[in-house]
Amino acid sequence: MPTLQEWEDALIVPRRVHVESSPILVQQVEQRLLRRDADRQQRGKQVAPRKTILSHVLAFAPERDLQIIPLYLLQRLGVVTTPAVENLADICSWWAYFRYLWAFDVPAPGTIGSSLRLSQEARNIDFHQKGLLSDQVGVGVAAVLLGDYLNAPFVADVSVAMNDPLWPIDLQFNTSPDYLFFDNSQTNLFIVECKGTQTTRSASLDQLCRGTEQVPSLVFNDGKTPPALIVATLLSDDGTSVFVLDPPGDEDYLGDHLEKPERLSQRRWKVRDDKEFARATRLISQAKLLSYPGADEAAMEKLNQARALPELGRRGAPRRTEINENEFGTFTGVRQTVGVKDRVAVEVFQGLDRVVYDAVISEEPQRLTEEVQRFREIASTAAGVERAQPVNATHDLNSVTVRSAGPDGSLLEVRVPMP
DSSP, X not given: OOOHHHHHHHHHSOEEEEEEOOHHHHHHHHHHHHHHHHXXXXXXXXXXXXXXXXXXXXXXOSEEEEEEOHHHHHHHHHHXXXXXXXXXXXXXXXXXXXXXXXXXXXXXXXXXXXXXXXXXXXXXXXXXXXXXXXXXXXXXXXXXXXXXXXXXXXXXXXXXHXXXXXXXXXXXXXXXXXXXXXXXXXXXXXXXXXXXXXXXXXXXXXXXXXXXXXXXXXEOTTSOOOOEEEEEEXXXXXXXXXXXXXXXXSSOOOOOOOSSXXXXXXTEEEOSOHHHHHHHHHHHHHXXXXXXXXXXXXXXXXXXXXXXXXXXXXXXXXXXOEEEEETXXXXXXXEEEEEOGGGOEEEEEEXXXXXXXXXXXXXXXXXXXXXXHXXXXXXXXXXXXXXXXXXXXXXXXXXXXXXXXXXXXXXXXXXXXXX
């Protein structure tokens, strides 16, 4: 069993992650796509529609090493995977923490800038569980990159949006992208497909190829086409590599405003109502952010406003929330204790800054933008470092408590006691 110091180091020591978005990567994926097309044609199969133009992403080009803190990665994963509805929210909001707290290795004492690696236990799980872990860590990595380096900390599930019959666009494909990431003003907006594997670079290239068939282009009435990113994370024994591509559509489409969605091509759709798109995606994102700390009724109200309600079963009882004050601020949220391996009862609190919470409820976009910025500045100062991934740790004789503050006002706190 790890010591308390090992638990702390595994969760809050920054790790090196190599990110690549280079012309060479673009060329390798394009060549692989051409070979796949030729193989399909030889076997008499239809070539799948996909993006035909690939590009690197300037923020990560051609390659760079970044620092990612495992606890911060899990915090972002928890927010992204929290459902925007209260149904089963208790389960869905917590599983990423309890499942993956043990997933990262313990860096050697005194090491600085060691690579992000999975623990031996995580590498030894069975094939199907390994695939799930890879995909979910890939979602967390994508959320870190989008929030910290592309200033798009808010997220909306494409699947939730598609359940709305009044959604101002209809993606009629067998597959669709995972998420929409954006800032509150939607000056920055990205359509994102997340991938993950523990095998080889070649497998990541194959995932990038598949991503070109899953990420569509959206064209707005003003001609804007937001970037559609594919983020593939490779968790190898040597460390973590991330491959990022932007598969843009063809030239911008400029046309008349439409009363209903119009498919411009196999992979390009025009948004019929730019303002409604922005309004609904913001509300879905806010519903997720409210569901994260257990504010289920407020989250449901946001979804009612977005007109994006999936079919719900019987509603559960409201979750009991509490107030948590710490160095990062004052948070409202929910707490859960679960016994995990080695008879350790891990206690997790997930919350939302009270001032940010009030700003979300207020439905004043500028107020929310200002309060999120205020929170980020306070969290960075409280962490004692100038970085976008604020974490800290406190100790007592029998436990260690680690915290991570997200760029959207959310908080993850984990307390690990000795058995």
